[in-house]
Structures are given as C-alpha cells and as structure tokens.
Amino acid sequence: EPEVTQTPSHQVTQMGQEVILRCVPISNHLYFYWYRQILGQKVEFLVSFYNNEISEKSEIFDDQFSVERPDGSNFTLKIRSTKLEDSAMYFCASSERTEAFFGQGTRLTVV
Amino acid sequence: AQTVTQSQPEMSVQEAETVTLSCTYDTSENNYYLFWYKQPPSRQMILVIRQEAYKQQNATENRFSVNFQKAAKSFSLKISDSQLGDTAMYFCALIPDTNAGKSTFGDGTTLTVKP
Numbered sequence: 001e002p003e004v005t006q007t008p009s010h011q012v013t014q015m016g017q018e019v020i021l022r023c024v025p026i027s028n029h030l031y032f033y034w035y036r037q038i039l040g041q042k043v044e045f046l047v048s049f050y051n052n053e054i055s056e057k058s059e060i061f062d063d064q065f066s067v068e069r070p071d072g073s074n075f076t077l078k079i080r081s082t083k084l085e086d087s088a089m090y091f092c093a094s095s096e097r098t099e100a101f102f103g104q105g106t107r108l109t110v111v
Numbered sequence: 112a113q114t115v116t117q118s119q120p121e122m123s124v125q126e127a128e129t130v131t132l133s134c135t136y137d138t139s140e141n142n143y144y145l146f147w148y149k150q151p152p153s154r155q156m157i158l159v160i161r162q163e164a165y166k167q168q169n170a171t172e173n174r175f176s177v178n179f180q181k182a183a184k185s186f187s188l189k190i191s192d193s194q195l196g197d198t199a200m201y202f203c204a205l206i207p208d209t210n211a212g213k214s215t216f217g218d219g220t221t222l223t224v225k226p
Contacts, residue, residue: 101158102148
C-alpha cells in the first residue's frame with residue numbers, strides 16, 4: 001500500500017541552526033502539506049503546496065520556514081535559524097484532493 | 112472562521128465496551144469532508160474514517176462508525192467492541208471541498224481502553 005515517508009524520524013539540532021525535513025508523498029497525489037504538533041497540543045496546519053507553489057499558509061509559517069519540491073518526488077520543509085519553540089512533531093501529508101495521508105512524522109528537538 | 116471542537120479531553124472505556132467521542136464544528140463552506148484520525152503513542156497519524164458532508168448516510172468502517180448530524184454540525188465517532196489497541200489520541204478534522212489546504216483539527220481526545 002502506498003504511503004508517505006518522512007526522514008529523519010528524529011532530528012536534534014542546536015538553536016540557530018538550519019534543518020531540512022524531508023518527505024516523499026504518495027506518487028499520484030497532487031496536494032502536499034506540512035503540519036506541526038507541539039507536544040501535548042493539537043495538530044496545526046503550516047502550509048499546503050499545489051502545482052509547484054504554496055497554495056495556503058498559516059500565520060505560523062513565517063519567513064523562517066520554506067518549502068520546496070526539488071526533484072518531483074521529495075517535498076521538503078526548511079526551518080532557518082531554529083528556535084527552542086520549534087521543537088515539535090512535524091507531519092507531512094499528501095492527498096489527491098481532500099483525504100490527506102500522513103507520514104509517520106519527524107520529531108524535531110531544538111536544544 | 113473554521114473551528115473544530117472536541118469537548119472531551121480524556122475518556123476511558125472497558126475492553127469490549129462501546130464508546131462515543133464527540134466533535135462539533137463550524138464552517139461557512141457548503142461542502143466539506145470530516146475525518147477522524149487516530150494517533151497512538153508512536154505519534155503517527157492514522158486515518159480512521161471519513162465522511163463527505165453531502166452524504167446523509169453515516170460512514171462505517173468495521174468497528175468504527177460516525178453519527179453525522181449536519182444541521183447540528185456534529186460528527187461523533189463510535190467505537191464498538193473496544194480493543195486495547197484502540198488506546199490513542201483521536202482527532203476530528205474538517206477539510207473544505209474548495210480548499211484542501213485549509214484543514215482544521217480539534218484539540219483531540221485521549222482514549223484509554225482498560226482491560
């Protein structure tokens with residue numbers, strides 16, 4: 001069964017460093033998303049991506065964040081100059097239209 | 112604004128019993144989709160069941176079923192014959208048909224199934 005895969009499963013980084021979280025969406029899906037879940041809190045929408053551009057982004061998705069689909073298969077989330085409060089679980093998801101399939105998540109720890 | 116509310120932060124149920132998790136929502140969209148996702152301790156997000164708002168028939172997926180009341184904007188999840196593996200956080204989510212990116216999740220309900 002096709003699935004969304006995310007790497008790495010856990011990333012530890014020092015405050016101020018840049019991190020890139022990687023995702024391989026399901027191959028025939030057209031919409032791609034990043035979500036964030038701070039420990040103990042709800043899942044928060046960050047950004048959606050369609051037709052090689054951002055289609056929607058939340059207020060959380062500021063200039064510190066960027067997304068890219070560099071090679072037609074990977075979908076990346078870059079966080080520049082990480083802060084302690086960026087520590088969270090980051091989920092990638094993809095969909096053909098509305099039913100989003102989630103990856104297993106990347107746990108980001110900023111120290 | 113689009114909102115999803117889960118009023119039960121925690122619930123527990125005995126193994127083999129039935130439990131219902133509640134979810135209410137508000138949206139100005141005419142058509143939308145509603146989902147229940149399960150997040151076990153591994154923190155992976157797993158789709159449990161989906162409901163298209165234009166369909167009156169309640170969705171069912173094995174032991175999981177929903178009670179969708181469109182007029183009341185209510186979307187509850189019923190888990191029958193609860194199993195220990197059902198222990199997880201459950202999230203209700205809404206996605207409008209016109210904007211797949213504008214998804215909103217509830218705060219979640221932590222369900223514990225007791226042996």
